[in-house]
Amino acid sequence: MPSYEIDKNDLLLIRQALEEDDAALVAALKDYHASEIADLCGKVSPEARERIVNVLPSDVASEVLAEMDEEHHPEEILFNLHPEKRSEIVEELDYDDATDLISQMDEEDQQEILEHLDEEDASNIRNLLSYEEDTAGGLMNTEIIKVNINLTKKEALDEIIRQSEEMEDFYIYVVDDADILQGFLSVKEVLKSRMDVHVVDMVSRDFVYVKAEMDQEEVARVFSQYNLTSIPVVDDEMKLLGRITVDDIIDVLQEESTEDILKIAGVSQDEELGGTWQDAIKSRLPWLIINLGTAFLAAAVIRSFDATVSKLVILSSYMTIIAGMGGNAATQALAVTVRRISLINLSDRQAYVTVFKEFLVGFVNGAANGLIVLAIAVFYDHNPKLGLVLFLSMTGNLLIAGLAGSSIPLILKRVGIDPAVASSIIITTFTDCFGFLLILGLASKLLL
Amino acid sequence: MPSYEIDKNDLLLIRQALEEDDAALVAALKDYHASEIADLCGKVSPEARERIVNVLPSDVASEVLAEMDEEHHPEEILFNLHPEKRSEIVEELDYDDATDLISQMDEEDQQEILEHLDEEDASNIRNLLSYEEDTAGGLMNTEIIKVNINLTKKEALDEIIRQSEEMEDFYIYVVDDADILQGFLSVKEVLKSRMDVHVVDMVSRDFVYVKAEMDQEEVARVFSQYNLTSIPVVDDEMKLLGRITVDDIIDVLQEESTEDILKIAGVSQDEELGGTWQDAIKSRLPWLIINLGTAFLAAAVIRSFDATVSKLVILSSYMTIIAGMGGNAATQALAVTVRRISLINLSDRQAYVTVFKEFLVGFVNGAANGLIVLAIAVFYDHNPKLGLVLFLSMTGNLLIAGLAGSSIPLILKRVGIDPAVASSIIITTFTDCFGFLLILGLASKLLL
Incomplete structure (x- = not known):
C-alpha cells in the first residue's frame, strides 16, 4: 500500500x-x-x-x-x-x-x-x-540502442538483443482470476529466466498504483515523486482498470501550472491564453469588480482619518509606499506558498514552519525597508517622529503581509478550497487596509 | 528538418x-x-x-x-x-x-x-x-498488457506476444558509418518484416531531433508539441549523441513553472521553496528595495500635487483605488502574457494581436469599473465632476495597464531577457505613477 x-x-x-x-x-x-x-x-x-x-x-x-x-x-x-x-x-x-x-x-x-x-x-x-546543465546536452542520456543503416533485418535484430541491456525495461501487469492487480513483471527478467519458472515466482509485489478517482494533480505528484514512466489504475477492489503513461502527465502539469499562475494574478482559471478579448473580459471583469469592492474598504480606512490627512498632507504620499510594499511582500509569500502546496503535500508541522518562516522574513524585510524610510524622513523631511511612524508601519505591514500571504492559502487548502484563489487581489486588500490603518492610526496618535 | x-x-x-x-x-x-x-x-x-x-x-x-x-x-x-x-x-x-x-x-x-x-x-x-475528465480514471488508457499470475513462463511469453498489439512501440535509432543520425526503426515493424529485408528499407527518415545546445525549456516545448516519449540529441554535424526521455522533462517543467510564478511575484528564481528564512530574505529583500525605490517615484508624483490634495482631501482615498485597480489589471495581463510566451513561441503577428487584445480588454474593463466609481461619486459624494475625473482616470489607467502588462514582457522576450522578470513590481510602479498622474492632474484642472 x-x-x-x-x-x-x-x-x-x-x-x-x-x-x-x-x-x-x-x-x-x-x-x-x-x-x-x-x-x-x-x-x-x-x-x-x-x-x-x-x-x-x-x-x-x-x-x-x-x-x-x-x-x-x-x-x-x-x-x-x-x-x-x-x-x-x-x-x-x-x-x-x-x-x-x-x-x-x-x-x-x-x-x-x-x-x-x-x-x-x-x-x-x-x-x-x-554540456551546460540546462540544455538538451545536459539532459540527455547516452545509453541508447542504435543500429547501422547497412544491416539486414537479421543482423539488426541480433544487434538490438546484444544492446538490450541499455534498453529501459518494459513492465507487464499481473492479475489474478478476478482481475485483481497482484504486481508487475519485468519483461527483461522474464526473457532471462529458466523456462520452467512460473509467473508467481517472478512477480514484484511492491508497486505503486493510483485509484481511478484520484485528482490528476495528485497523479502528477505521484509520477514526479517516484520517477515513473507509467502507473496502473485500479478501482476500490484493486481491480486493474488501465494505466497512465508519463506523456499524458506533461499536459496535466502545463495545465495546472497555468491555473496556478492565472489564479494568483486574479484571472479565472478557464481563460484560454489565446482566447478572444470578449472571453478575457468575461474572465477578468468579475475579479476586478471584487477588487473594486475591497479597494473601497481600504479607501474607507483612509476616509475615517480625513482629519489627520488634511492636517498632514505629506502622509498621503507615504501611505501609498507602505501599502504598496505590503502588497508586494504578501504576493512574494503567496507565490512561494502556493507553489510549494502544488508540488508537495505539506504536513501540519511543515505548514506551521512555513507560516513562522514567512513571519520572520516579513519582520526582517519590514525592518530593513523601515530603516530606509526612517532615514529619508529624518534627512529629507527633517521629521524624526514621522520617521518613527513610517518605520513602525513598514515593519508591521510587512510582518502581516508574510503572515497573510502564507497562512491564507494554507487555510484555504485545509478547508478544501484551491489555495491559488487567495489571489494577490484578496491578499493585497488585507495589506492595504492594515497598512493604512497602521500609518494613519500611528500618525494621529504621535504626530498631531 | x-x-x-x-x-x-x-x-x-x-x-x-x-x-x-x-x-x-x-x-x-x-x-x-x-x-x-x-x-x-x-x-x-x-x-x-x-x-x-x-x-x-x-x-x-x-x-x-x-x-x-x-x-x-x-x-x-x-x-x-x-x-x-x-x-x-x-x-x-x-x-x-x-x-x-x-x-x-x-x-x-x-x-x-x-x-x-x-x-x-x-x-x-x-x-x-x-470517469471525471480530471481524475486518474479520465487520464488512463485501458489498452494494456496483463498476464494471469498462475501462468508458466512459456504461457506468459505467448500471452505477451499475443497482446503485443496493445504495447506501445519501441524505437531504435539508425546511424550511418560516421554515426550520423539517419532515422529510426519501429521494433514492432522489424519483428513483423520478412527476414531478407534491410534496415535501409525500413528506416523512417521523417523524425524530430534536438541539438545538444538547445535550452531545456525549448526541449520541453518540442516534447509537448509532438507528444513524444523520447527524442534524439545530435551535434551540429547530426552525429547522434544520446536521447532525452519524457520523464526527465517532468522535472524541467515543474522547475520552469516555479520560476515563472516566482519571478512574476518578484521573488528570485533560485529561492528554494523549502529553504531557510535567511535564504528567503536574501532572495526577496533586493526586489523589495527596488520596489521601495519605484514607490518613491509614485510618491513623488503625489507630492508634486500636494496643493491639490490638501484642498481636496477626498482625492487621497480615491487615488489608492485608481492605482490599485491599475496594478491588478496589469498583473492579470502580465500573467496571461508570460504564461503564453512560456507555452508557445509567439509570431510577430500574434504578439501584436496580443497587445491589441489587452488594450481592448483594458479599455472595456476600465470603462466598466469607471462607471461604477462615477455612480458612487454622484450618488454618495454628490460630486458629478469628481465622478467624471474618476471615470476618466480609471479607464485611462486600466487601458495603460493592459498595454504595459502585455507589451513589456513581449519586448523583454524580443531583446532576450526572460519576460517573467517584468514582475508585478515593475508593472505596478508603472500603473501607480500613471494612475496618480491621471487622477491628480485631471482633478487639478477640472475640480479646483
Whole structure:
C-alpha cells in the first residue's frame, strides 16, 4: 500500500534504527522505495544521511542519491564514501544522473572520482560534463540502442538483443482470476529466466498504483515523486482498470501550472491564453469588480482619518509606499506558498514552519525597508517622529503581509478550497487596509 | 528538418492548396507531422478544417483530431464526418483520446457515434466516459498488457506476444558509418518484416531531433508539441549523441513553472521553496528595495500635487483605488502574457494581436469599473465632476495597464531577457505613477 508521503511514524522508525547497528538499519530501510529513502534523508542529520547511503546496497544507494534534493548535497555524500563503494555506485547510475552529481563537485574532486572509474565510463561522463546543465546536452542520456543503416533485418535484430541491456525495461501487469492487480513483471527478467519458472515466482509485489478517482494533480505528484514512466489504475477492489503513461502527465502539469499562475494574478482559471478579448473580459471583469469592492474598504480606512490627512498632507504620499510594499511582500509569500502546496503535500508541522518562516522574513524585510524610510524622513523631511511612524508601519505591514500571504492559502487548502484563489487581489486588500490603518492610526496618535 | 513552428509560408502553402482539388491538398499535407497539421487547422476556417480532416487517411486524421486544440472543437469535426470514416477514425484512436473527444459532445451525438462502433470498442469507451475528465480514471488508457499470475513462463511469453498489439512501440535509432543520425526503426515493424529485408528499407527518415545546445525549456516545448516519449540529441554535424526521455522533462517543467510564478511575484528564481528564512530574505529583500525605490517615484508624483490634495482631501482615498485597480489589471495581463510566451513561441503577428487584445480588454474593463466609481461619486459624494475625473482616470489607467502588462514582457522576450522578470513590481510602479498622474492632474484642472 503506497502512502505517497513519508510521515512522522516512518521518521521515528528510522531515527530509532539509526541508534542501533547496521543490520537493524538495513532491516528498517528495506520496506521503503529509493525515492522515499531520499525523502527521509532530507529529514535527518548529514552524518545520518551518509550512514544510510553507506549501508544500502549499491543499486539502491545510487537511486537514493539520484533522487535526493540538491540542497542536501548528495554529491558530498558520494564523495565521502569509500572509493570502491563510490565507483560501484557511479557505475550503477545512468550517465546523466552520474554527471549531474559529479558536476556539483569542484574540479579536483571530479578528477579523483573519474580516475577510479573504468576508461569507458570516465570518458562518457567527461563528455557529458562539457554540456551546460540546462540544455538538451545536459539532459540527455547516452545509453541508447542504435543500429547501422547497412544491416539486414537479421543482423539488426541480433544487434538490438546484444544492446538490450541499455534498453529501459518494459513492465507487464499481473492479475489474478478476478482481475485483481497482484504486481508487475519485468519483461527483461522474464526473457532471462529458466523456462520452467512460473509467473508467481517472478512477480514484484511492491508497486505503486493510483485509484481511478484520484485528482490528476495528485497523479502528477505521484509520477514526479517516484520517477515513473507509467502507473496502473485500479478501482476500490484493486481491480486493474488501465494505466497512465508519463506523456499524458506533461499536459496535466502545463495545465495546472497555468491555473496556478492565472489564479494568483486574479484571472479565472478557464481563460484560454489565446482566447478572444470578449472571453478575457468575461474572465477578468468579475475579479476586478471584487477588487473594486475591497479597494473601497481600504479607501474607507483612509476616509475615517480625513482629519489627520488634511492636517498632514505629506502622509498621503507615504501611505501609498507602505501599502504598496505590503502588497508586494504578501504576493512574494503567496507565490512561494502556493507553489510549494502544488508540488508537495505539506504536513501540519511543515505548514506551521512555513507560516513562522514567512513571519520572520516579513519582520526582517519590514525592518530593513523601515530603516530606509526612517532615514529619508529624518534627512529629507527633517521629521524624526514621522520617521518613527513610517518605520513602525513598514515593519508591521510587512510582518502581516508574510503572515497573510502564507497562512491564507494554507487555510484555504485545509478547508478544501484551491489555495491559488487567495489571489494577490484578496491578499493585497488585507495589506492595504492594515497598512493604512497602521500609518494613519500611528500618525494621529504621535504626530498631531 | 523540423522547424518546430508552423510559419507564414506553411500557412500560405496550405491556403493555396485549399483552393485546389483534394489531390493537391493531400500532396501539400504530406510533408507535415500530425501535430503540425493540427496547428495549421487552428489557423484556417472551420470549413477548411473539416475538409483537411476529410482528405487525410484515417490514421493521420485520428492523430490530428487528438492533437487539435479544444477551442477548435475537434469533436464537431469528428461528428460531421461520414459515419463510416468517423468509425474508422475512432477505432484508430486510443480509447482515452476517443473518450476525450466524445465526452465533449452532447448525449444524443455520443449515442450516435457509439452505435456505429463495434461492441467491444463501444463498451470500452462507455466505461471510460463514466470517469471525471480530471481524475486518474479520465487520464488512463485501458489498452494494456496483463498476464494471469498462475501462468508458466512459456504461457506468459505467448500471452505477451499475443497482446503485443496493445504495447506501445519501441524505437531504435539508425546511424550511418560516421554515426550520423539517419532515422529510426519501429521494433514492432522489424519483428513483423520478412527476414531478407534491410534496415535501409525500413528506416523512417521523417523524425524530430534536438541539438545538444538547445535550452531545456525549448526541449520541453518540442516534447509537448509532438507528444513524444523520447527524442534524439545530435551535434551540429547530426552525429547522434544520446536521447532525452519524457520523464526527465517532468522535472524541467515543474522547475520552469516555479520560476515563472516566482519571478512574476518578484521573488528570485533560485529561492528554494523549502529553504531557510535567511535564504528567503536574501532572495526577496533586493526586489523589495527596488520596489521601495519605484514607490518613491509614485510618491513623488503625489507630492508634486500636494496643493491639490490638501484642498481636496477626498482625492487621497480615491487615488489608492485608481492605482490599485491599475496594478491588478496589469498583473492579470502580465500573467496571461508570460504564461503564453512560456507555452508557445509567439509570431510577430500574434504578439501584436496580443497587445491589441489587452488594450481592448483594458479599455472595456476600465470603462466598466469607471462607471461604477462615477455612480458612487454622484450618488454618495454628490460630486458629478469628481465622478467624471474618476471615470476618466480609471479607464485611462486600466487601458495603460493592459498595454504595459502585455507589451513589456513581449519586448523583454524580443531583446532576450526572460519576460517573467517584468514582475508585478515593475508593472505596478508603472500603473501607480500613471494612475496618480491621471487622477491628480485631471482633478487639478477640472475640480479646483
